[in-house]
Amino acid sequence: MDDSDAAADRRVAVVGAGAVGLTAACDLADRGVDVTVYERETVAAASTGRAAGICYDAFAEDVDARVAARAAERFRAFSGRGDFAFEETPYVWFVTEPGAKADAIREQVDAMQRHGRDVERVDADDLAAEFPSLRTGDVVEAAVARDAAVVDTSAYAHLLADLAREAGVEIREQTPASVETDPVRVNGEAYDDVVVAAGAHTKQVLAGAGVSVPLKPYRVQALTANAPSEGLPTVYDATAGYYARPHPDGLLAGDGTEPFEADPDGYDRDGDDWFIDATEDRLRDRFPGYEPAVERAWAGLCTATPDRDPLLGELGDGLYVAAGWQGHGFMRAPATAEAIAEQVLGGDGVPAFDPTRFDGSESFEVVEGMAVE
Ligand SMILES: Cc1cc2nc3c(=O)[nH]c(=O)nc-3n(C[C@H](O)[C@H](O)[C@H](O)COP(=O)(O)OP(=O)(O)OC[C@H]3O[C@@H](n4cnc5c(N)ncnc54)[C@H](O)[C@@H]3O)c2cc1C
Structure with missing residues (x-):
């Protein structure tokens, strides 16, 4: 049929x-x-x-890698239609402590490469050379996914x-x-x-x-601020637990996850002060010389299984x-x-x-x- x-x-x-x-x-x-x-x-x-709006195909499980690669293929085909653009932006993730998370990055990258994903491990010097605005001296394990983008x-x-x-x-x-x-x-x-x-x-x-x-909804948060520099990649600091990506306003950073079930009709849609303060501190620390000026902070829901x-x-x-x-x-x-x-x-x-x-x-x-x- x-x-x-x-x-x-x-x-x-x-x-x-x-x-x-x-x-x-x-x-x-x-x-x-x-x-x-x-x-x-x-x-x-x-x-x-x-x-x-962070998109990447860097998944370690074969089914996830296949699904994400298909998604990226379709996003590229939609890009340029209406106001939608799939803006190619490398995705960097790293840890600043040795241990289980560092081991996990190594294992994930091996699996991603076996599934044909364009992902590689990089050391702190390589990162600093490619993305000079990032402070990388404390990075102990890092990887870059090249088939990644940011979108509206x-x-x-x-x-x-x-x-x-x-x-x-x-x-x-x-x-x-x-x-x-x-x-x-x-x-x-x-x-x-x-x-x-x-x-x-x-x-x-x-x-x-x-x-x-x-299925449990849980609350996560994001904010936009001025840019620390041009040519930012998307970064995820898996030790501190936050991410940042380039954005038309400058930068979009997020996480602030609350690991418990939220009420989809009653959750607080604004960003919390603690989230804004913590994110500003992390960004100051990661981008030397940068002083974040927060434009907007909000919360939304994700769903866990x-x-x-x-x-x-x-x-x-x-x-x-x-x-x-x-x-x-x-x-x-x-x-x-x-x-x-x-x-x-x-x-x-x-x-x-x-x-x-x-x-x-x-x-x-x-x-x-x-x-x-
Ligand atoms: C701050 C934040 C950052 C995120 N960052 C990323 C990211 O970078 N990359 C990524 O992949 N994902 C990210 N996510 C997750 C992503 O937003 C969701 O996984 C994705 O948007 C889910 O899309 P959806 O269509 O399933 O759900 P939704 O966009 O929530 O759509 C569901 C729709 O159903 C409607 N609805 C609900 N109940 C009813 C009803 N009874 N009758 C009719 N309509 C109903 C709702 O109003 C809603 O419009 C982020 C989420 C948040 C909150």
Whole structure:
């Protein structure tokens, strides 16, 4: 059966107009499906619009490396359309103490290279030579991923919304979805399939349909400030636990993760003073001579799962989930959304991310996604 047979007369609802839902909607419509997107707020209003927009393919697991490479390939194809640009920017990650995290970087780089990723270990002198504004004297282990970029995540979502509409998708903003099963319905309307890509609200939306998934939203923070210098890479200091990337305002830095479950309807959307103070100190320390002037600080939500892998696939008859990205949901969206769209039409999806590997009753701790261990 090819896609067009599977798509004929099919009506699919997508819950969530973030990067994942919009890409899936667009991919389904491009294959001939009649798609309606339900969005409780507006396009990119939740995590997608709050993300840092760091993209890389530096994943050590083979399935993750494959997914991320496909995502980068699609981002490049979208780049230059609308206001979206995939701005190639090396991604550097390092530790300043010997030990488990340093060992992990070495092992990760070996695995990434085996999967064909353009990643290499570098020493402190190489780093200083390539990125002179960085203080590197304390770096004990570091790596650079070359197939990496920074993007404007809202521009991506708006581009995909435009492409989806051109392909015939109806996007219903300000329309909260309530999902029911047997048969699948949204707000009482019957569909052949429903894809729940509701970000931090996914557990809630599915619970309303009587389906339990192990998913916990957790709060993370970011800020923008003036630039320390030209030609910055994206950096992640895995010892101190923060990242910084070049940004049109100068620099965007983040982390400030709270490792416990947040309420998606009640969390504080502003950056905390402690996060701003700590990030300013870290940036002063990492970029000698730099005095950060913070422009804006905010918080948003990521979603954790028990094994830190996504929940991507069919939960029951016609009911699909796409969530649980552990802070890496944007950079993988073009590939994870494509996989779920293909699965709706009879494809295999990504078997390693099959959500039925859990029954929803699992108890687990939130472990942030960027951790090197
Ligand atoms: C500060 C910060 C920095 C980040 N940095 C990065 C990064 O550099 N790289 C990266 O890859 N990821 C990053 N992330 C994570 C990234 O933002 C998410 O993984 C990604 O945006 C998830 O996209 P999504 O489409 O799954 O979810 P969302 O963008 O959250 O979209 C879900 C949508 O569903 C809607 N919705 C919810 N409930 C309902 C309902 N009942 N009915 C209808 N609509 C509903 C919401 O309003 C929302 O618009 C960051 C996140 C934050 C907060």
